Amino acid sequence: MSELIIRYVHFLGVFGVVASLVAEHLLISKETKIEQFKKLVLTDLVYGLSAVIALVSGLSLWLWVGKPADFYSVNWIFHVKLTLFLVVFLLSLYPTKFFLKHRKATETVIIPKSVIMVIRMELLLVFIIPFFAVLMANAY
Numbered sequence: 001m002s003e004l005i006i007r008y009v010h011f012l013g014v015f016g017v018v019a020s021l022v023a024e025h026l027l028i029s030k031e032t033k034i035e036q037f038k039k040l041v042l043t044d045l046v047y048g049l050s051a052v053i054a055l056v057s058g059l060s061l062w063l064w065v066g067k068p069a070d071f072y073s074v075n076w077i078f079h080v081k082l083t084l085f086l087v088v089f090l091l092s093l094y095p096t097k098f099f100l101k102h103r104k105a106t107e108t109v110i111i112p113k114s115v116i117m118v119i120r121m122e123l124l125l126v127f128i129i130p131f132f133a134v135l136m137a138n139a140y
Contacts, residue, residue, distance in 0.1 A: 003066045010057035014130075016050025021123045024095070028116055037109045041099045048096065051089065058085075081132040088125045094118050 023043045027036055062072045072078045095115045102109050 003061070006057050006060050006065050010054060010061060013050050013052075013054030013057055017047060017054055018126055020044070020047035020050055021119065021126055024119050025123055028111060028119060030111055030113070030116070032109050032111055034105060034107060034109065037099075037102070037105060041103050044096055044099050047092070051092070055085070075136060077132050077136045081129055081136065084125050084129050084132070088122050088129075091118050091122050091125075 020043050024040060024047065027040050027043060029036075032040065061067075062078075063069050095118055098111070098115050
């Protein structure tokens, strides 16, 4: 039963990551009004919390619950999936740093094109990760 709960929590974390990244993509623009920028900051917080939930539950599935750890540890597809997750995490630091730096702004915030492009790159990579999960689940 614990495996099912942890797997469910893992899915919720993944869905939270995807939903918040899509929301960031829809909210962000070159010139963002302060009300919209505050929503971006909150959405980025949800993104970070969702990523932590996905990571912790994923590590639990890998190391303690479900299939033996060797099933994942020797699977090259799992390592690609984990690497993509790490890349997305590292990419996310840049927009998060920008949002935190400007979170106390009182007027329109000019968002650099690089922040917008990083969010789009994260979104692209996050949509690729489930492909590797499907490959792994089907024992490729």
